[in-house]
Amino acid sequence: MNDLTLMSKNLWRKPVRTILLIVSITIAFLILTLMLSFNHALNNVNTLPTRMVTLSKINFTESLPIAHYDRIARTEGVAVATHMNWFGGYYQEMPRGFLPVFAIDPETYFQVYAEDLQIPAAQRDAFFNERTAMLAAAPVAERFGWRVGQRVPLRSNIFTNATTGADTWEFTLVGTIPTPAGSSQTGSVLIHYDYYNETVTFGRDRIGWVPFLTTSAQVNDRVANAIDQRFANSQDETSTQDEATFNKSFAAQLGNIGLVITLVVGAAFVAILLIVGTTMALAVRERTKEVGVMKTLGFSSDRVLRMVLGESLLLSFLGAAFGVAAGAGLLSVLAAGGGGGPQISFAPIVTLWAALIAMALGLVTGLPPALQAYRMRIVDAFARR
Amino acid sequence: MATLLDQINAVTALNVRSIPQRGWMSAASVIAVALTITVLLFFLALANGLRATVEGSGSEDVAIVIREGSNAELNSVVTRDQLAILATGPNVAQRNEAPLISGELLVIVDGVKRSTGTNANMPFRGIGQEGLALRRGVTITRGRMFNPGTNEIVVGAGLLREFSGFEFGQTIRIRGSDWQVVGVFEAPGTVFESELWADIAVTQSLFNRPNVFQTMRVQLTSAAAMEAFTRWAASDARLEGLEILSERAYYARQASQSTQGFMAIAWILGIMMAIGALAGALNTMYSSVQARSAEIATLRIIGFSGWAAFFGTMVEALALSALGGVLGVAIAFLAFNGRTTSTLGSGFTQLVFKFDLSPGLVITAIVVAIIIGLFGGLFPGIRAARQKPQLELAAA
Numbered sequence: 001m002n003d004l005t006l007m008s009k010n011l012w013r014k015p016v017r018t019i020l021l022i023v024s025i026t027i028a029f030l031i032l033t034l035m036l037s038f039n040h041a042l043n044n045v046n047t048l049p050t051r052m053v054t055l056s057k058i059n060f061t062e063s064l065p066i067a068h069y070d071r072i073a074r075t076e077g078v079a080v081a082t083h084m085n086w087f088g089g090y091y092q093e094m095p096r097g098f099l100p101v102f103a104i105d106p107e108t109y110f111q112v113y114a115e116d117l118q119i120p121a122a123q124r125d126a127f128f129n130e131r132t133a134m135l136a137a138a139p140v141a142e143r144f145g146w147r148v149g150q151r152v153p154l155r156s157n158i159f160t161n162a163t164t165g166a167d168t169w170e171f172t173l174v175g176t177i178p179t180p181a182g183s184s185q186t187g188s189v190l191i192h193y194d195y196y197n198e199t200v201t202f203g204r205d206r207i208g209w210v211p212f213l214t215t216s217a218q219v220n221d222r223v224a225n226a227i228d229q230r231f232a233n234s235q236d237e238t239s240t241q242d243e244a245t246f247n248k249s250f251a252a253q254l255g256n257i258g259l260v261i262t263l264v265v266g267a268a269f270v271a272i273l274l275i276v277g278t279t280m281a282l283a284v285r286e287r288t289k290e291v292g293v294m295k296t297l298g299f300s301s302d303r304v305l306r307m308v309l310g311e312s313l314l315l316s317f318l319g320a321a322f323g324v325a326a327g328a329g330l331l332s333v334l335a336a337g338g339g340g341g342p343q344i345s346f347a348p349i350v351t352l353w354a355a356l357i358a359m360a361l362g363l364v365t366g367l368p369p370a371l372q373a374y375r376m377r378i379v380d381a382f383a384r385r
Numbered sequence: 386m387a388t389l390l391d392q393i394n395a396v397t398a399l400n401v402r403s404i405p406q407r408g409w410m411s412a413a414s415v416i417a418v419a420l421t422i423t424v425l426l427f428f429l430a431l432a433n434g435l436r437a438t439v440e441g442s443g444s445e446d447v448a449i450v451i452r453e454g455s456n457a458e459l460n461s462v463v464t465r466d467q468l469a470i471l472a473t474g475p476n477v478a479q480r481n482e483a484p485l486i487s488g489e490l491l492v493i494v495d496g497v498k499r500s501t502g503t504n505a506n507m508p509f510r511g512i513g514q515e516g517l518a519l520r521r522g523v524t525i526t527r528g529r530m531f532n533p534g535t536n537e538i539v540v541g542a543g544l545l546r547e548f549s550g551f552e553f554g555q556t557i558r559i560r561g562s563d564w565q566v567v568g569v570f571e572a573p574g575t576v577f578e579s580e581l582w583a584d585i586a587v588t589q590s591l592f593n594r595p596n597v598f599q600t601m602r603v604q605l606t607s608a609a610a611m612e613a614f615t616r617w618a619a620s621d622a623r624l625e626g627l628e629i630l631s632e633r634a635y636y637a638r639q640a641s642q643s644t645q646g647f648m649a650i651a652w653i654l655g656i657m658m659a660i661g662a663l664a665g666a667l668n669t670m671y672s673s674v675q676a677r678s679a680e681i682a683t684l685r686i687i688g689f690s691g692w693a694a695f696f697g698t699m700v701e702a703l704a705l706s707a708l709g710g711v712l713g714v715a716i717a718f719l720a721f722n723g724r725t726t727s728t729l730g731s732g733f734t735q736l737v738f739k740f741d742l743s744p745g746l747v748i749t750a751i752v753v754a755i756i757i758g759l760f761g762g763l764f765p766g767i768r769a770a771r772q773k774p775q776l777e778l779a780a781a
Contacts, residue, residue, distance in 0.1 A: 017671065020664040027661035058559055059506060061459075061733070062592075094456055095642075131717075149436065151721040157460045235593070237562050239495075249503035253735065255728045256500065264427075267420040267660060274413035275665035282410060282672060 002298060003303070007310045010287075017283070022319045025361070026276040028272040030330070032357065033350050035261045037331055038062035040347035041077020042251050046116060046246045049217040054210040054227055055246075056235035061086075062238050063164050065126050081212035082108035085193060088158035090146055101189040102184050102208075103196040106329050118182045123148070123175025132193040137179045139335070145175050151224040154189070160201040170201065179248055179347045211243070269357070277365040280312050283354035284369035285335045291373045292381025294316070312366025313359070320358035324351060325384065392689045396697030399680065400673070401704060407673055415664070415667040415709040418757055421658040422713025422750045427721060428651030428740060429749070432644040434741035435728070439640035442575040443632035447519055448615070449602040451635075453628040454642075457732045458491045459611060460597040467624055468601055475617050476610035480518065483498035485604035487513035488585060492592050493734055496548035498727075508734035509538075509581045511588025519602050520577060527553055528568035533584050536591070536628055539568035542570070543578030543737035545557075547727045551581060576730070579737040580670065597770070642731045659757055666761030670702050674769045682774040691770035698769045698777055702762025703755065710754025714747055 011018055024328065055073055056062035063085070073081040082105050089101030110117050115125075119135070147153055152297045155167050171191055179186045197204055214223050224240035231238045251257065284291075291304060308363050328346040335345060404411050443449075448469060453460035465488075471477075472484040479485065490513050496507040514533055517523060531537035540551045551557065557564045564583070572578045589595055605614055608631070615629045674681070681694050722742040730736035 010727060017668055020668045020671075024661040024664035027657050027664075031657055057495075059495045059504075062508070073494045094454075132490060157454070157456060233561055237560070249501075249505075252498065252501045252503040253505050253729045255726065260427075264424055264654060267424050268661065269657070271420045271665070273419035274416055275661075275668065278410040278413040279668055279672075 001169045003310065005309055007022065007314055010283075010307070011311050011314060014283070014367045017279065021279055021315055022322065023353060024275050025316060026116060026322040026326060027318025028268045029320045029354055029358070030322075030327045031268045032265050033324050033327025034330070034352045035265050036353060037327070038344055039257065039261050040349060041181070041333050041344045042162050042181050042250070042268045043288055044347070045247055045353070046184050047242075047247065048115075048213070048328075049242070049244075050214045050220070050242045051112065052212055052214060052220060052224065052240055053241040053243055053246055054212070054238050056209075057228075057239045060246075061201065063208055064210070064238065066205045067167060067273070068209050068231065068236065068238065069207060069210055071230060072212060072227055074229070075223060077128040077214050077223040077226070079213040079215045080111045081210055082112045083193065083207040083210045084109070085196070085206070085208040086158075087154075087191065088156045089154050089189060090157060091152070091154055094157065097191050099154070101191060102185055103155075103191050103193040105193050106190075112213055113184055115148070116179075117177060119175050119177055126174040127190075128173065131192050132171055133192065134179055135190040136173060137183075137185055137189070138176040139179060140187060140189060141173065141176045148175060150171055154191075154357065156234045159196075161199050163199050169196070181347065210306055221304070243357065244332070269361070273361060273364060276312070276361065277368070278363050280308075280315075281369045281372075284308055284373055287380050288376065290378055292378050295376070295381070297376050301374045308373050309363070309366040309369035312370075313362035316358045316362035316365070317355075320354045320361075324354045389690060392693035393696040393700075393707060396684065396689065397700040398694045400677070400701040402597050402698040403534050403673075403677065404701065404705070407669065407676065409670045410672060411705055414665045414761075415705050415712065417662040418706050418709025418754050419666040419712035421655065421662045421757070423649055423716045423720070423755055424658055425655035425753060426713065426717040426746060426750050427740075428647050428654065428743045429746050430717065430740040431726070432651060433746060434726075434738045435647065435730075435736070436640045436644045437661060437741050438736065438738040439576055439636050439643060439730070440633075441636075442577060443634070443636035444521060445631055446605050446611070447632040448603040448605055449631050449632050449635045450597070450603065450618075450629050454627050455585060457735060458599050459493075461660055463488065463598045463601050464597050464626065465598065467627065468598060470621065471601060471603060471618065474603070474614050476606045476614055479516070483515075483577060485515045485518060486604055487516040487519050487602045488598040489513065489516065489583060489600045489602065490586065490588055490592075490594060490597060491599055491732070491734075492594075494581070496544070496550045496735070498735075499547060499549055499685065506733065506734045507544065507548060507551070507581060508579065509583065511585035511590070511592075513585050515604070516582065516585075516602070518573065519604050522571040522575070523570050523577060525568050528566075530568055531583055532567075534587060535584065536562055536587060537567045537588035538564050538565045538581050538583045540566055540582075541578040541737075542569055542571045543725070544580065544735075545569065546725055547737050548735065551655055553720050560591055560593070561675050568668060576736055579727070579735060582767055584725050605627045614780035619652075639731045643736075648762040655753065661751060663757050663760055666757055667764065669705065670698060670761055670765035671768070673701060674698055674765045674772075675732050678772060680752060681769055681772055685772070685774040694772070695716040695766040699759075699762035702765070706754045707751070707776055709757075710751045713754065714742075717750075717755060718743055756767030 002026050007127050056064055069081065069083045085103040087101035091097035091099055121328045136146065150173050151170050152173055153168050153170050160167055161169050177185050195212060214220055220242055227240045228238050294304060331344055331346045452464055458541045468488045469626040472486050477484045489510055492509045493506045494509045495504045498505045519532060523624050531539055551566055552568050554567055555566050573742060605611060611631050618624045637685045724740050725737060728735045
């Protein structure tokens with residue numbers, strides 16, 4: 001019988017108690033997994049240090065004249081620029097069918113977001129060559145059951161189509177974009193700006209914002225200043241910032257999510273720490289006599305300490321493993337179920353955090369009773385009732 | 386019957402008085418329940434405060450006109466012609482022989498969130514001359530109202546508390562023109578306090594939206610006049626595609642859209658944490674039953690019933706969880722009740738509101754705590770009641 005067998009025998013001598021402890025640890029790690037994955041999805045969109053964006057200085061919902069685009073693209077230090085416009089799109093009905101549809105300039109867009117647009121060349125060319133073509137993030141196409149080659153009517157809650165007088169445009173789905181965790185294309189639907197611009201009744205020749213790549217991150221500040229200076233005091237002043245800064249301020253609009261997550265996860269773990277800590281202390285106190293027997297039989301104090309600590313670590317890691325697995329499972333079920341919300345996928349970084357926290361939890365809850373067992377003298381162990 | 390009650394009282398007293406013997410474990414389960422309740426109340430109070438602010442903004446006797454199917458004001462369009470027709474409707478209140486109406490346009494401008502220093506969406510609303518009269522409970526507390534036809538802005542006090550960039554007296558440059566903040570208004574507990582207001586005509590021209598209105602507000606002579614007004618509008622083909630409803634109904638709809646997410650988070654997290662806390666409570670109670678197995682056995686032998694043992698355990702569990710519940714409510718009151726915060730509302734602009742712990746929420750919290758206690762006492766209580774007295778004493 002080795003120490004590990006002895007530890008797990010000790011752990012399972014009161015199965016109900018152990019199961020209850022594992023349940024509460026599992027819950028804490030489940031909350032940790034969900035919260036961290038959410039935070040990760042919100043904050044860890046792929047960014048490039050050289051990718052910047054020019055927006056209206058008033059607010060990103062204000063449009064810019066298309067003429068701005070050429071001037072930005074020609075600014076020294078800009079490698080390639082593209083432009084995007086918010087279409088206000090939805091499929092069939094709001095709010096269920098809400099979609100982030102962007103009217104874009106295909107060829108430059110594929111250069112600026114090259115790393116997230118790895119799709120078959122045939123699909124890419126089909127998108128470039130057909131004005132009414134559309135690309136959709138793979139999970140979006142899957143959610144609505146769209147097949148490549150299918151014609152899809154999309155509606156806009158902002159614009160009106162001049163050719164039909166209605167708010168509907170028809171597009172042909174020519175390909176899907178795979179969106180691994182962190183992809184900047186998560187959830188998006190891409191359509192041609194030219195097609196949109198020629199058929200729209202108002203807001204013609206206006207664009208939403210201009211993403212671009214600089215030749216090197218070192219010139220970012222200089223480029224931003226040059227662009228914003230260029231349009232200063234005009235009707236359409238601009239604000240140019242790097243992508244990461246913009247994403248951060250966008251996320252901050254929802255509220256101080258980071259703080260809320262820290263507090264909630266903190267609350268869950270403080271509760272679990274107390275429950276597990278006091279129960280472990282009780283469990284070892286109940287076994288005082290056994291510790292005396294073990295020491296009498298020649299178990300060293302070190303070995304006794306290791307065994308109690310091992311038991312609490314085992315408990316903590318079991319709960320953590322169940323919690324992370326349950327969280328990952330729940331997230332994949334939610335992702336498959338669709339819904340209008342943002343797609344949140346399991347963030348692998350959670351595993352690392354969970355392992356570290358499980359280690360800390362195991363040590364903190366196990367150390368006091370382990371030390372008590374370590375210091376216990378055989379005489380006292382047998383004297384106590 | 387009296388004897389059973391006496392027995393229960395005796396055993397309960399025994400249980401409750403022996404709580405300090407399991408002090409740390411009992412405290413742990415009390416705190417676990419308290420933290421569960423605090424987390425639940427955090428999100429419920431957030432949702433409640435948001436809902437109260439949005440719902441509290443509307444009047445029964447003001448009609449709001451938007452484009453049918455537009456989810457938010459931002460996507461709505463009402464033409465100048467439609468505005469003129471609506472002004473002639475039945476039961477439209479008059480002042481100085483002019484209808485009390487306001488055609489409005491909402492644009493979004495950047496403000497800076499004080500707590501993070503990041504840009505945030507501020508609602509900048511162009512309102513008609515009667516826009517202020519149409520909103521009761523709004524008072525200018527500093528400076529004055531903007532003068533029609535000028536680049537002047539008044540700012541809501543709530544917005545000022547959370548965001549910078551629009552302080553009283555400041556000049557702001559938007560689209561090449563200077564705007565002056567000439568007044569601060571208060572409208573306690575409404576969405577209006579999170580807004581910036583300026584003259585509609587100036588807003589249209591400076592934001593390059595000539596003659597565009599998104600919404601229209603119409604003051605009716607009474608709340609009862611709403612039905613006649615909407616019926617009249619529905620019969621006019623020129624008003625087709627417009628939706629007319631009372632401001633109160635409009636904001637109630639916005640409120641449910643904005644709060645759904647927070648309510649879902651509250652209950653998902655709350656239930657998860659409650660399960661964790663329940664596991665803790667069960668452990669504590671099983672330990673309690675086990676620690677007192679000799680006493681329970683003795684009591685059974687001298688004639689106490691199993692029910693007494695059951696209720697003793699149950700009352701102990703309920704006492705601990707109720708204590709946890711009260712502690713959780715107390716933490717919620719101290720930590721966040723009444724605090725001002727802001728989030729992105731359904732109109733895609735920031736909305737300033739206060740965490741609001743209503744009596745209903747406090748009751749909900751206590752009920753949740755008691756449910757944890759009930760389940761936490763049930764199974765250990767059954768075990769206590771079923772103990773075989775002779776066996777337990779022999780083991781001891």
